[in-house]
Amino acid sequence: MMVVNPYLNFNGKTEEVFNFYKSVFGGEFAFLQRFSHLPAGETAEDGCVDSDIPEAEKNGIMHIALPIGKTMLMGTDVPSNMPQVKAGTNISLCISTDSKADSDRIFAALSDGGNVQMPLQDMFWGDYYGMLIDKYEIQWMISFNPAQDGKNDK
Template sequence: MATVNVYLTFNGNTEEAFNFYKSVFGGEFSYIGRFKDMPVDENCPPLSEEEGNKIMHVSLPISKETVLMASDSTNFSGEVTFGTNMSVSINTATLEEAKHLFDGLSEKGKITMPLEKTFWGAHFGMFTDQFGIHWMVNYDEPQA
């Protein structure tokens, strides 16, 4: 069954914001990665040192069921507009469920990243639905 979490996007201050959230909620980051740690993609322009040090993804479990997640925007992704800097993030139990939810919710919407296998070992995709809501769908492949 799918779980739903909030995904936030910041203009370069994700690390500061999440250190604050961690001080309030407690716990530890389950993941924190920077753009410079990503594999090189020939379709993307090289990142400056400043861009490379921005947060690509951070996860902070805040309860048994809920994970607060975020990333920084980059020159490639564009400036964040506050009020639209949140997405609904769905993690599914199966690839079939991920495909079903992605295809159904993105109908008549705008796909910004097709649901496909990623370098971090998941199937992941993003879109804005026909009502203007930003969504992310993720299925983590079982670890061998």
Template sequence: MYMNAYLTFDGRCEEAFRLYAQVLGGELPLMMRFSDGPGCEEIPEAERQRIMHARLQVGDQVLMGSDTCQGMPYEGVKGCSISVNVDSKADARRVFDGLAEGGKVVMPLEKTFWAAAFGALEDRFGVPWMINCEHDR
């Protein structure tokens, strides 16, 4: 068994996942639009290019997401954070800064009693992230 986070956006899934792939060093093997699926005639024309399903692959880790469509509620991401653990403080800084650009820093990236570097932020899409580096490398 394995579990993956699945993020929902209000029309910005493609933009978010392209940023995540760039910052996290991953690949986007799947970016399916609503227009790619059966029954898209029922979806308003303006929403058919939204993302039905996106898959980001970073090593053996997966992050998935989609956009909402008319009639689907969108409330943003609440009550959780995507936690990223990296192997060096340099990677922590690179990932933190890349995700924080245009967003809001909740806790600056700094040494803590449990980690060589830890920081929390909300990216420009409203997704909360925690970046953690346990070792001082």
């Protein structure tokens, strides 16, 4: 079974926001990675955020995940060298699929008439991942983690 998770984007407030949500919903972060953890040499062309992140922002959150029930609330800080987000438009939908084939099918269907932001590709963190904005201007993140091997239904 596929899972849809909300993905929140902030201009430097992600850690504060997620600590607040953690105090509300309880639990522990399932994942937390900072921009300073980016592998050396990764660039936007490699499917990563531009590695030229300002030094003052390298402690920012590249990806964080907080389990809430059977879903994950996920988020990131948007570095100042990328287009900034506005309140009300700072959410994406992230679909965790059960296979690469599902990812390919869903990505193709959603991107028809839309705008591919990042083609589906194998990423350094292990996922097969891509981003797009559909024809209705909704941002989608499509992700398959081979280590899950169909375990999203649990």
